[in-house]
Amino acid sequence: MSQALNNPSSSTHRDYGATSTSSATPEVSFAATSSGNSGFSPTEFVSLSEDIGHNITAVNSSTKQLEKQLKLIGTAKDLSTLRDKIHSINTKTNARVQTTSLDLQRLQAVVQHGDRQQKLQLEKLTREFHTVVDKYSTQQKRISEATRHSYQLSVEAEREAEMSAQTELLQQQRQEQAGLQQQHDLMLERQRQVEQIEADILDVNVIMNKLSTMVVEQREVVDTIGTNVENSAAMVEEGRIQLQKAAASRNSHRRKILILLVIAVIIGLVVTGIIVGKLS
The missing domain is CATH 1.20.5 (Single alpha-helices involved in coiled-coils or other helix-helix interfaces)
Structure with missing residues (x-):
């Protein structure tokens, strides 16, 4: 798991969701597995909790980085290096989100044999992960829209330049053709980068639905524990009263x-x- 966090972009394909029609929607299951979990492991619980907390912080940090990059889109600093940096942030963070969702799945299986405090900790981590991923996904979509808009403005500017070039003298037109071809190649490369960033958008709907189900399940478990405790206390009190009555009768x-x-x-x-x- 630590290797996946240190090198989240090691996978050569992207299967975690995107806006393009060719990308598949991820099927992330949060159903707890019972095989090999006959007891509660405090060490595994602490390790998973720490990793999840670290990744939540990392995803939140990536969201802030994307916010800074968003301010540069459409400015003089909107260069190829900027879009490559955005793509790099998306790739690493998407991998973190996938890893964390699997860690939460594992943690849910572990706390089935834990106490009420561990179940509340799982619920807290799940809620925090839901929040940061939602913010991260929203920021991704904003950047995608901004890069697309900036690209369209550049295309319009290119068209205007082409129309202006057509009115130039033949000699000037020949000189411009080389520059326009280079600009056109840059536009193609930029389009590829924009589509790449759009493909980085994480589709969190499936993950969020699973997380919401987990929160409800954990809340029901906690409520059931509280009800059982109250019922036990009532039964103990009733027994004490009956003993007092029996003693008085005797x-x-x-x-x-x-x-x-x-x-x-x-x-x-x-x-x-x-x-x-x-x-x-």
Whole structure:
């Protein structure tokens, strides 16, 4: 997992979602697997929690970097190096998002055997991941729109330049043709880079739906634990009351028996006295 974080762009293909029709929508499953998870591992829980927290921070940092790059689009600094940098940020961050979603899936399986605190920690991490990925995806879309708009403006400027060039003298036109061809090649390269950035957009709908389901499931588990605790406390209190009633009933029964014994002794003494009197 650490290797995937340090080198998130090692994969040669992109299968995590994009706006282009040729990209496939990711199928990320958050259903917990029960195989090999007969017990709770505190070490694995801490390790996964730390990795997820680190990646959440990294995704948030990437979003801020994209915000800075967005301000440069359409300016004099809107060069090929800028678009390459945006693509690099997208590639690494998309890989982080995919890795973190798998880590959350693994953490959900781990905390099935944990306590209530671990389940609340999973819910917190899931909610934070949902928030940062949503912001990151929104920023990606803004950059995609800005680069597309900047590209279209450049295309229009190129067309105007071509129309202006047609009115020039033949000699000037020959000189311009070489420059226009170079500009056209740059535009083709820029179009490729714009489409590449658009393809970097992460489709988070499937991931967000899975995360929302996880949050609801964890909340139901926590509510069930709380209800069971309350029911247990009520049963203990009811048992204590019943014990008190039984003890009081037992003491009352003993007093009745004692009184009957005293009465029996008195009656016996009286009868004995009567008999003795008659015999004497």
